[in-house]
Amino acid sequence: MNTKQVLVAGATGYLGQFLVKELKKRGFWVRVLIRKEAQKKIFGNVDDIFIGEITKPHTLDGVTQNIDWVFSTVGITRQKDGLTYMDVDYQGNSNLLKEALKDDVEAFQYISAINGNKLRQLKIFEAKEKLVDELKASAIRSCIIRPNGFFSDMKDFLNMAKGGRVYLFGDGQQKLNPIHGADLAQVCVDKMMVKSSEESVGGPDVLTQNEIGELALKAWNKPIKISHLPDWVRRGVIWFLRTFTSSKIYGPIEFFLTAIADDNVANTYGTHHLKDFFESKVAK
Template identity: 75%
Template sequence: MNIKKVLVAGATGYLGQYVVKELKKRGFWVRVLIRNKAQKDKFKAVDDFYLGQLTSPNSIKGITKDIDWVFSSVGITRQKDGMTYMDVDYQANSNLLKEALKDKVEAFQYISAINGDKLKHLKIFEAKEKFVEELQDSEINYCVLRPNGFFSDMKDFLNMAKSGRVYLFGDGNFKLNPIHGEDLAKICVDKMEEGIKEETIGGIDIFTQNELAKIALKAWKKPIKISHLPDWTRRFTIWLLRTFTSSKTYGPIEFFLTAMADDNIANQYGTIRLEDFFKLEVNKLKNKKY
C-alpha cells in the first residue's frame, strides 16, 4: 500500500495538533508547516518540517513538493501581527492552494465553520468563504468541513460559571452540538479518506444554551443561576463593536454573538462528552492554585 504524504498547515493550532497526532497514529507520512524553529518542540514523530509563512508566497515555494494531501485549518483565532482576516483566512490559504495546484497535489481539505456559507456578512466568514469558493472552483479534489464550536470555545461558559452565574441572551433555548478537537481530527482524516466534498461536523450531544450553562455551573458545584438578557443587548453590543472598534477586535466577538442567536446543529460524531471535558478543566484550574 502506498503511504500518503500529508502536509498540515495550521498544525500549531488547537485542531491542527490533534490532526497531526491522528495522521501519525494511522501511519501517514506528515510534513508540518511551522513559522519558527521553536515550534518544532510541539511535535513528536513528525517526518518533515517546512519553515515558512503562508502570507509570504516566496517563503513557501516547494512546500507541497511530493505531497499527496494538504490539510489546512489556517486562520486567525487571536489577532496578531497586524494581519486581517483577508490576509490570513483568505490570502494565506490561497497562496498554499497555488503551490498545491502547481505540484499536482491530489486533495486539499479546508476547515471553515458551521454556517459560514450563510454568514458571509461577518468579517471572519467573508474571508473564509472567499477561499472556499476559490478551492471549489479549482481543479483539485477538495473537502470543506464546517465544524460546530470546539469544546475549547465552550470554556467561555465555564469561565462565567466560576463566578456562580451564567448570562445568556434571549431565552437560552437555541441549540448546538460542540465537538472536541480529538474527535474532530478523527473525522477530518476519515472524510479525506472517503473523498467527501462538504459536511458539517458536530459532537455527539445536542444542548440548549441553558443546558450548557447548567453543565458549566455543575462542574464548579455551583447552584444553578442563569440570567437571561434581552436580545436587543446582544444586537446593541454588535453595533457598538462594529462602530467603535476595528475588525481585528470585533471579528471573533461578532461571530460568537451572531452564533448565539440561532440553532447551530451539525451532523453528530465523536465519543468525548462535554461534561467530562468541563470536569477536567475545572480540576486543572483548581490544581493550579496549589
C-alpha cells in the same frame, strides 16, 4: 501503513495538533508547516518540518513538493500582528492552494466553520468563504469541513460559571453540538479517505445554551444560576462595536454574538462529552 504523504498547515493550533496525531496514528507520512524554529519541539514524531509563513508566498516554495493531500486548519481567531482575516484566512490559504496546484497535489481539505456559507456578511466568513469558492473552482479535489464550536471555545461558559452565575442572551434555548478536537480530527481524515466534498461536523450531544451553562455550573459545584439578558443588548453590542472599533476588535465578538443567536446543529460524531471536558478542566 498509508502510502499517502500529507501536509498539515496550522499544525500548532488546537485542531492542527490533534490532526497530526491522528494522521501519524493511521500511518501517514506527515509534513507540518510551522512559522518558527521554536515550534519544532511540539512535534516529536512527524516526518518532515517545513518553516514558512503562509502570508509570505516566497517562504512557501517547495512546501507541497511530493505531497498527496493538504489539510489546512489555518485561520485567526484573535487578530494580531496587524493581520486581518483576509490576510490569513483567505490570502494565506490561497497562497498555499497555489503551491498545491503547482505541485499537482491530489486533494486539499479546508476547515471553515458551521453555517459559514450562510453568514458571509461577517468579516471572518467573508474571508473563509472566499477561499472555499476559490478552492471549489480550482483543479484540485476539495473537501470542506464545517465544524461546530470546539470544546476549547466552550471554556467561556466555564470561566463565567466560576463566578457562580452564567449570563445568556435571549431565552437560552438555542441548540448546538460542540466537538472535541480529537473527534474532529478523526472525521477530517475519514472524509478525505472517502473523498467527501463537504461535511458539517458536531459532537455527540446536542445541547441548549441553558444546558451548557448548567453543565459549567455543576462542574464547579455551584447552584444553578443563569441570567437571561434581552436580545436587544446583544444586537446593540454588535452595532456599537461595528460602528466604533476596527474589524480586529469586533471580528471575533461579532462572530460569537451572531452565532449564539440561532441553532447551530451539525451532523453528530465522536465519543467525547462536554460534561467530562468541563469536569477535567475544573479538576486541573
